[in-house]
Amino acid sequence: MRVMEKASAKINLTLDVLHKRPDGYHEVEMIMTMVDLADRIEMKELDRDAIIISSQAGYIPLDEKNLAFQAARLIKDRYDVKQGVYIHLDKKIPVAAGLAGGSSDAAATLRGLNRLWRLGITDGELRTLGAELGSDVPFCVTGGTAIARGRGEKLEFIDSPPQCWVVLAKPPINVSTADVYGKLNASRIAKHPDTAAVAEAIRSKDYHSLCDGLGNVLEEVTLSLYPEVRQLKNCMERLGADGVLMSGSGPTVFALCSKEKKAQRIYNGLRGFCKEVYAVRMLTGEHAAP
Ligand SMILES: C[C@](O)(CO)[C@H](O)COP(=O)(O)OP(=O)(O)OC[C@H]1O[C@@H](n2ccc(N)nc2=O)[C@H](O)[C@@H]1O
Numbered sequence: 001m002r003v004m005e006k007a008s009a010k011i012n013l014t015l016d017v018l019h020k021r022p023d024g025y026h027e028v029e030m031i032m033t034m035v036d037l038a039d040r041i042e043m044k045e046l047d048r049d050a051i052i053i054s055s056q057a058g059y060i061p062l063d064e065k066n067l068a069f070q071a072a073r074l075i076k077d078r079y080d081v082k083q084g085v086y087i088h089l090d091k092k093i094p095v096a097a098g099l100a101g102g103s104s105d106a107a108a109t110l111r112g113l114n115r116l117w118r119l120g121i122t123d124g125e126l127r128t129l130g131a132e133l134g135s136d137v138p139f140c141v142t143g144g145t146a147i148a149r150g151r152g153e154k155l156e157f158i159d160s161p162p163q164c165w166v167v168l169a170k171p172p173i174n175v176s177t178a179d180v181y182g183k184l185n186a187s188r189i190a191k192h193p194d195t196a197a198v199a200e201a202i203r204s205k206d207y208h209s210l211c212d213g214l215g216n217v218l219e220e221v222t223l224s225l226y227p228e229v230r231q232l233k234n235c236m237e238r239l240g241a242d243g244v245l246m247s248g249s250g251p252t253v254f255a256l257c258s259k260e261k262k263a264q265r266i267y268n269g270l271r272g273f274c275k276e277v278y279a280v281r282m283l284t285g286e287h288a289a290p
């Protein structure tokens, strides 16, 4: 038996931090959605009790540091599964990019092993399990579009945003999420995004208000640490994007465009500037699940 799962990348349309919590995490309020850039995960039964990971990507860990490995071990232990599994990750999402690549692989592994081992775990239970692996994992289990609160695990699912193009560019730097949150002074945030206004823009399919409302409070930390991310953002704005924002803790910056021609112009304009550039569609409607 083998199963395949798609693990899509997420972007944050808003990311607000309300305060730092006693447990060290930050209380967030953010709108997350998925884009059509995905890893493919193949899971096959193994005739011995082991978890084996492989990938065509030479730059990710293939041992217990891999989030897909951690997801497999968690579900095996929690549901007392004696079988082993072979997991192959066909990576397309750039790593340490702010696009939840590892989290989405972990979520896809939970979904896939639930099917492979016929465990009958509900979507809600998979999200609760996912929260043990990382703050972005519960959202990646279900996909779609959601307002995430708490440390990211409390999800309110909402309509998909209006269909548009998303041009993503990742500068060649690695950004640590813990470092960015660690350097944020939550009591001195200059400008908070208006999450409710953006949620309303999405509900009413008001693309221009959505673009105007994009905001991420982690930008002020990452942009000041890495001037190349600010340059990239400025470049996308100059090229005429409808809206531009850094995703998550960065360093990926995305541009929204309603017209394919404009998305192509931005994609071509960025290719000389940045090696990792992608022009993809927003995942909406029936395609919104990962
Ligand atoms: C930046 C985002 O990707 C936006 O979607 C998430 O908030 C982070 O999600 P993630 O990478 O799954 O984060 P985790 O693996 O849970 O946490 C990594 C580190 O980020 C910090 N962290 C994360 C989430 C949160 N709400 N507050 C935090 O302060 C913590 O220092 C934590 O040790």
Ligand SMILES: Nc1ncnc2c1ncn2[C@@H]1O[C@H](COP(=O)(O)OP(=O)(O)OP(=O)(O)O)[C@@H](O)[C@H]1O
Pocket: 059, 060, 061, 065, 066, 067, 068, 089, 094, 095, 096, 097, 098, 099, 100, 101, 102, 103, 105, 106, 136, 177, 248, 249, 250
């Ligand atoms: N399956 C995986 N795919 C990619 N990276 C992984 C995976 N498992 C573990 N990692 C490690 O996780 C770290 C973060 O990579 P990832 O691509 O998940 O970051 P990210 O997109 O910034 O995540 P997030 O947006 O959730 O903060 C990297 O250092 C990488 O080595």
